[in-house]
Amino acid sequence: MDDSASQLKKFQKELSSGTVSLVLLAVLGQSRQPMYGYQIAKRLEETGEGVLAGKQSALYPVLRNLEAAGLLASEIEPSISGPPRRYYRITKPGRETLRAWVAAWTATRDSVDNVLQGGV
């Protein structure tokens, strides 16, 4: 029992390690305005828990990596209600990457679904 739980946790971690980047890029790609980390975390919370099994703290390093890779751009803005926030928005290369990633994701999902439904 305990063993299968830890196996599940490990599997979820491996799954999310690839998909978190895709999901973040997609969220920022759909958003009209730049968003900050907390806002993105809340948005993902609304869509359901399956998307990211991990904790929200995993988002920040990924955001930073995407920014370092030039897929996102960010700026700090002061806010009235709280501390200054770092707003992220998607860049042009980011959009192109997102398109490619979505295609790769769709292909993977379809083939995985096929296998799971015994369609091989």
Added chain:
Amino acid sequence: MNAPRTINEYLDQLRGALRGADPALIQDALYDAEEHLRAELAEQPGRDEATMLEHVVGSYGAPDEVAEIYRDQEIRIQRAIRPPAPAKHRSLAGRFFGVAADPRTYGALFYMLLSLATGIFYFTWAVTGLSLSVGLSVLIIGLPFIVLFFGSVRVLSLVEGRIVEAMLGMRMPRRPVYPTQGMTLMRRIGSMFTDVHTWTTLCYMWLMLPLGIAYFTVAVTLLSMSVAFIGAPLVMLFRREWLAGVYVDRQVLVDWGFGSHQAGWGDAVALCVLGIVLLFATLHLARALGRMHGHIAKHMLVPREAV
């Protein structure tokens, strides 16, 4: 570990959980956590910190969970930002000449040349700022000036960190130290002066002038010497008489330690070989100096509160 009741407690626990990790990583992790927690607190002003934190431990993660996530991420980042390690050469010659294939060498070399400019700038900034701060402190504009100056020092510390990471490959913070909340303005200003980090940064800025001059001089001297040596056969080939004209008695005498003789082809080739060896030795020196400077920067620019 008991549940944190205030944001500062949470951050302390996170700091404790990250003990022993890279200080640059700790600074980034603390910054992210604090940004998230303060945003959460600002979202629902009615709630007190303890209830908010209870909720956050579920969504953002407990301090030790967060620490684990950041450690994991860091391994992956390191793999991604590092250029692939050049193939290890076994032979002595391979190790000696292999330095030319290491991208870090050229980063270090460029940093050495750049450090003259940045060194002069940092030194001027630090010395001017400090003396103006002291001089103006008797006037009413003294205080804002001092605060502005110390703020600029923090920004420059971050900028230099980015340069060092890009060129010397030393992991440096990507986010500044989070401004401390919940203190009066005067206490906050006071903490700028009592913070050791501010003073080590100023020391670093001061130190960069002599270091920058030394790096620049060493790089330019050794590089131009190597290139001049390597070019010796070209001079023999095209401009022999011009070379002789440099000397008063129109004779180029060479002495390798066995008595002097007229410079000939043998000497030119020997000089060329010497130049090639010197060039690669220079590359080795640049890489080693780069590594050393990376450590200096890390010790002086990254706060060691977690260590």
